[in-house]
Amino acid sequence: MPIELTMPRLSDTMEAGTVVRWNVKEGDAVKSGAVVADIETDKATMEMPCFDDGRIAVILVESGKQVKVGTPIAVVALEGEDLASVKANARHAGAAVAGVSGAVAAPAVVPVAAVQSTVVASVQTETSHGMEEFGATTARMRVSPVARRMAEDAGIDVSKVVGTGPAGRVIKRDVELALAQAQSNRASSTVAPGASATIVTGSAMRVSTNAAPTSFAPLALTLRGRDVALSNMRQTIARRLVESKTTIPHYQVTMKFSMDALLAMRKSFNEKLAASGIKLSVNDFLVRACALAMAEHPYFNASFAGDSIRIHEQVNIGVAISLPQERGGGLVVGVITDADHKSLRQLSSDARTLAEKARTKGLSMQEMSDATFTISNLGMFGVEHFTAIINPPNSAILACGAAIEQPVVRKGVLCVGTEMQVTLSLDHRVIDGAMAAEYLRTLKEFIEEPETLVV
Amino acid sequence: MSAVMSNPLFREPLSIAGATREIEFRDAVREAMCEEMRRDKRVYLLGEEVAQYDGAYKVSKGMLAEFGAGRVVDTPISESGFSGMAIGSAMLGLRPIVEFMSWSFALVAADPILNNAPKMLYMSGGQFGCPIVFRGNDGAGGQLGSTHSWSVEGLFSNVPGVKIVIPSTPADAKGLMKTAIRDDDPVFFMESERLLSMKGHVPEAEYLIPFGHAAIRRAGKDCTLCSWGRPVHFCMEAAEILAKEGIDCEVIDLRTIRPLDLPTVIASVRKTSAAVVVDQSWSFASPGSELAAQIHRHCFDDLDNFVHRVHSDDVPTPYAVALEQEYLPNVRKICEAVRSATYRA
Structure with a gap:
């Protein structure tokens, strides 16, 4: 039997994935464990291994295409199997998939009826939706006949309509809703064309993306431009950060640290460690300082849980890592686990490994999970000061600027010193202003007396 | 608006105007048979206990007294025999109504009712028609067990040449039975033991309900x-x-x-x-x-x-x-x- 490679579910929230690149072509021999494709999930780009030895008979989903989880994307012919006939057999499935790329906009809907059919004892009452009984049907777009006809008559692209029927089937009421929304949008835009009053919340017709829950109608009809499709990661960023910024009562507290002592110590360490290939960054010291400060300030290592505050036992420091454009851009948060128990050397090595992996192969779910506090550092770009949006379910995030030489006053004398500004963004449900100030003071002590970070 | 149906759930009256009266489903079937027998001397009723006992379910109550033993005929417990006899009489010009105490019992008469009656016109090249009504209780009557609870329409509707009538109200039962008796083809008329006592309004005036009209x-x-x-x-x-x-x-x-x-x-x-x-x-x-x-x-x-x-x-x-x-x-x-x-x- 030829082996069907399907879009894997690489994260809990993943509903669809994009084949970023195929590393094989039709006819290529593959070995078990070989990476056949790079798959972009809603969170990261990850490698997809093959689990069998054989030859790629057919590639069903070309690179750049997004398909739902579970959709066949390629077929592997095993040893002794005829490549051509495997390919021919796979074709009808491929034809079905071809029409899908536009359709995956619709989120996979869990077939509720599948659960219900087990409740209904009667064998004759057909209350199941009739699909699960004989196994899943192909992953093609599901539209009820009347919904398809109504959409056609109204000139609506049915692939843009969110299906609420079993397995995401687009049904009559979905098209009716889309029609009603399209009409109301048309109505509002004819009232005041081009005026700022035409801002409407909600997209034209529940066009399904995992993106931000709100988007805005164009302010002017004369502007020209091009539309860039949202990558899965961009959709996730849009969704999660809107959620964070709109549901968490953010506020910021800034403090300036003198960096002279730390930079001197870093220079000295790096000179001595150069032979072993270790190069400590300012950020490594910062990670250690933030982690050690948790012992005194447990609420900075906590999550707001509705009716309680969960204080985590583990200190896992998340580090925001920006990704290069050739990996699709965006950013991920790599997680250094048990950061309060790791030496500077270990922290530095962990951070470097995470950043390199994120920028080349992509991080695993585990490497991106369970941060309890996050640091975002734009110092390397020369940024003096910025504020960050909390990475839920964290209660705080530290935005770190550059260490900059500047005139400072020391004991009444104007001199040149190196200073760095850090800004905490905080969840006021968990942390009050004075608590934030105290946390920053602890950080300041660690940074300005860096020996305390080593011992 | 005169209530045609006593069942309050039936909001739509039949499109038959005029005075009505309330009778039971079994009365409706009997009235239809009696009216047609008075109208047409060729029509007669036969079956088990239809005459002297007034019918096992009292559908033919009083009919022996009105029409005599020549037209309301008690038969032995032999569905195959009396069905075949009735079909023969239909071929020769009579218009029999055959009562099955239950349609479940009609299974023993499968050959005459499925193999002879519906095919007669076709197989005789149009020489013999078969104007006959088979009627009786169909469906689960209420704790009658597996063998006596058939819904035979599942089997019988498969056969070309039969007409199958399954009324749900007294008014329909009467109007459709009269149509069935006047029809020149074999008609399987299926009553329900659970509906026989159901009351409903039927028009005073004579009316027929055509087949094939929902x-x-x-x-x-x-x-x-x-x-x-x-x-x-x-x-x-x-x-x-x-x-x-x-x-x-x-x-x-x-x-x-x-x-x-x-x-x-x-x-x-x-x-x-x-x-x-x-x-x-x-x-x-x-x-x-x-x-x-x-x-x-x-x-x-x-x-x-x-x-x-x-x-x-x-x-x-x-x-x-x-x-x-x-x-x-x-x-x-x-x-x-x-x-x-x-x-x-």
Whole structure:
């Protein structure tokens, strides 16, 4: 039997994935464990291994295409199997998939009826939706006949309509809703064309993306431009950060640290460690300082849980890592686990490994999970000061600027010193202003007396 | 508006105007037979206990007294024999009405009623017709056990040449029985033991109800419920419950399943986009499966979901009262099917 490679579910929230690149072509021999494709999930780009030895008979989903989880994307012919006939057999499935790329906009809907059919004892009452009984049907777009006809008559692209029927089937009421929304949008835009009053919340017709829950109608009809499709990661960023910024009562507290002592110590360490290939960054010291400060300030290592505050036992420091454009851009948060128990050397090595992996192969779910506090550092770009949006379910995030030489006053004398500004963004449900100030003071002590970070 | 039906669920009166009176379903069948026997000397009734005992279910009460033993004939317990005899008399010009105490007993007369009567006109090259009515109780009568609870329409509707009438109200029973007796082809007329005592208004004036004309018992816009015979009443009850949930059902009583009034069903489904077929015979190769197939064919582009079907469960009829109730198409099953068909599950 030829082996069907399907879009894997690489994260809990993943509903669809994009084949970023195929590393094989039709006819290529593959070995078990070989990476056949790079798959972009809603969170990261990850490698997809093959689990069998054989030859790629057919590639069903070309690179750049997004398909739902579970959709066949390629077929592997095993040893002794005829490549051509495997390919021919796979074709009808491929034809079905071809029409899908536009359709995956619709989120996979869990077939509720599948659960219900087990409740209904009667064998004759057909209350199941009739699909699960004989196994899943192909992953093609599901539209009820009347919904398809109504959409056609109204000139609506049915692939843009969110299906609420079993397995995401687009049904009559979905098209009716889309029609009603399209009409109301048309109505509002004819009232005041081009005026700022035409801002409407909600997209034209529940066009399904995992993106931000709100988007805005164009302010002017004369502007020209091009539309860039949202990558899965961009959709996730849009969704999660809107959620964070709109549901968490953010506020910021800034403090300036003198960096002279730390930079001197870093220079000295790096000179001595150069032979072993270790190069400590300012950020490594910062990670250690933030982690050690948790012992005194447990609420900075906590999550707001509705009716309680969960204080985590583990200190896992998340580090925001920006990704290069050739990996699709965006950013991920790599997680250094048990950061309060790791030496500077270990922290530095962990951070470097995470950043390199994120920028080349992509991080695993585990490497991106369970941060309890996050640091975002734009110092390397020369940024003096910025504020960050909390990475839920964290209660705080530290935005770190550059260490900059500047005139400072020391004991009444104007001199040149190196200073760095850090800004905490905080969840006021968990942390009050004075608590934030105290946390920053602890950080300041660690940074300005860096020996305390080593011992 | 004069109430034509005593059942308050039946909001749509028959389109027969004028004075009415309330009688039982069994009276309606008898009145139809008596009226036709007075009108046409060729019509006669035969069957087990129809004469001296006034009928096992008192449908033929008083008919022996009025028409005499020559036209109301008691037979031995020999369905195959008296069915064959009646068919012979029909071929030679009479118009017999054959009462089966239960349609379940008609199975022993399968050869004459399925192999002779419906094919006679065809096989004789048009020389012999077979104007005959077979009638009796059909469906689960209430704890009669597996062998006496048949819904024979599942089997018999498969045969070309038969007409099958399954009324749900006294008024329909009377109007359709008169049509059946006047029809020149064999008609299988299926009553329900559970409906015989049901009361309903029938018009005073003479009326006939043509075959192949469904009645819309309740108008609605969300889902079409198609049924015939006793389950129509369950559909009406279900529609009441579903209306409270905001699902507006249209209930169609087909009244005859051969011929089948497809235009009415199709017009309704084109309006509602959802259909549930309720048929008390078993599901496999049944009138319900045929109707569902026809709806799928003619309303394909109008459907928002596949046609759901509610049947008796695919087991012999249980004897235990609770099991029998659960086995039959009931209000709960119909509600579940409608919710599912309309995606409100």
